Amino acid sequence: MGNTLIAVYCLMVAACLFLDVYAATVKLCGGNLDVQARGIQQVFTDFTTVTQVLDSVDARSNLECITKCSQNDYCAAVVFRERDRRCDLLDSQQDVTQYSSPEKTGVWVSNLDIVLSNPLRSDQSSRIAVCKAWPCTDNSRCREDCTSGEAVCLGYTKDCDEAPVTNIHYEGYPSSFGGVNGDGPSYIYVKQQSSTGLRISYSGTIRAAYYCNGCTSGFYFTINGAECSNPGTIEFVEYHASRRRNNEHGSFSGICWGIAAGNLTIQIHTRNRGGGATAYMGMNSYGYFAFEEIGPTGTGSCDSYTLFNVKEFTLHQEISTRDENAYMTETYTKRASDTSVAVFFTGTLHEYGNGYCARWYFKFNGNECSNPGVIDAFIYKTGDNNPRTRRTFEFSGICNGFPAGDITISLHTGRCSWSGGQYSPSTGWTTISRIRVEETRLGLDINAV
Incomplete structure (x- = not known):
């Protein structure tokens, strides 16, 4: 189970040099675990640490950099360089007041605290049933969350439980x-x-x-x-x-x-x-x-990811779907409220006849996308002596405005509004039809966290 880091933003620019980021307390059987990052500052680009760098890793945001620090038993602070997407894990906390910058330099320093109230015995995890198969880096760090009954690795606060x-x-x-x-x-x-x-x-x-x-x-x-x-x-x-x-x-x-x-x-x-x-x-x-x-999908909202929760639905069947009926209908569980839904279709489409047009399009909970617009493709033939083609096509799009929860996504076939109608469309001839769905935060700047 991961703790969700919540950024508390300041309202005035001058105050934004000092932020506190707190994690929700995890209630353990016999003690509580608090994880928090504090004193987050944007510093001069030439800032160099005087303490030991434990490791230098890739990170897409300061939030992800903080979570990687919390997974290292010896990490006490981080330096995140936005331009290079690099995260330095440091062995001691930093006093960088004199290095704070009033400008957006893209270099962030964050101090991390991991506090275990009522420390537990290191051998206690061996008697916890949920820890028997839990892959903590050190088995003695495994505990049970008394609220959810799930296993928790002490010091582990990954904000996303998947690598999409x-x-x-x-x-x-x-x-x-x-x-x-x-x-x-x-x-x-x-x-x-x-x-x-x-x-x-x-x-x-x-x-x-x-x-x-x-x-x-x-x-x-x-x-x-x-x-x-x-x-x-x-x-x-x-x-x-x-x-x-x-x-x-x-x-x-x-x-x-x-x-x-x-x-x-x-x-x-x-x-x-x-x-x-x-x-x-x-x-x-x-x-x-x-x-x-x-990667296999997880359960979290993946606040520091721009793409996650990838699912692919398949159907290996040719169906002569027409008249706005559905060829495939699937349920996708959206995990975050601040994301868009991206859909991708791959499969073989067919229409026949001069002057006829068949249109394939997605619906979400029974309606076509209106934000920003419909997601569709069509086949139209005219002036052909034998207008019959079957071909593998791909089309895709993004739809906004859905809260977290289940979404019914369906692929339909119908007529083109500007043509004389459809004739004999079909979907799925000889090949597998695939619908891939993803959650995305495209266009959102999460690196300010």
Whole structure:
């Protein structure tokens, strides 16, 4: 269980050089634990400490820097440098009155106190049932929260109980490759944790089902020589009823679970799905591959994170949804009230007929987004001698204004208001449909904490 650090802001600029940040008291069985950061000051950029630096770590905000100090048994103060996103953990508290700055220098000094009322015996945790499997750095620091019944690590005040996106790695591909069935570029990616999901994505130029009647082709990823099985293959497909020579931008992505930590060989391949059509990637453009680890979700509001609570919902079924009906309906639990909801769709869409238009769009609790606006995509064909295309698409957006709690998120198919109507749309042909949902604080400056 983490303690939530609450910043008490001053109303006058001059007073903002000295802030107190207090943590809620955790009621332990036999004693109470108070954690507080005090004397937070913005200091001159050339401030140097005269005490020992225990460690220097990455941090996205002063608040995150403070929480990392509270996880170190010997840390008493921190220096956070906003420009470099670096956090120095110090072994003693700082008297920096003479170094305080009236300007916003981006260098913060904070002193930290961890106070345990009625200190408990160091061997007590061995008799606490909830501590038997609790991964405290020192087993003797584990106690029971008498209110919630959860385990608490003394001195541990992490403000977020998850690592949502880590180990991000990009690869650029300046050339093209393709064929009927073949192997594309491969990359070595070092996955750091077995408990995380592996998200793989591609963005660049795609030419699939090339110049072939009634043909289907596409691309797929393998991980150490095998396609993803949990929840399923990460792939792109395209079908044309008549000859097409389209060369256009495309993207596809997905999260794969159950991949152990270690060195991974991630490779992209072309695949003929009928008719012997070729598929090419990267024609006259620069393509990008991205690999990242997605952590299991926690329960906290993650006040110092700009992105967290990542969930991906999937459905492997083609449905001819139309007339504003829903193709997928999922429940997402939003954990903070000051965040926006970001949604991303990846899947195969289809519409048929000249002058017809099908529209795919998200609803939240039964209504389309109005802040800032609707999140949708459409397919429209006209002047085509055989207007039938099936293709993997991605679209996304952000919606504001939801409090913490459950949100019903649904993907619908309907007509475009400006066209003659829909004809025969469908969703999910041969591939997995994926809806990824995230909480985000994009645009909010949390580094002032």
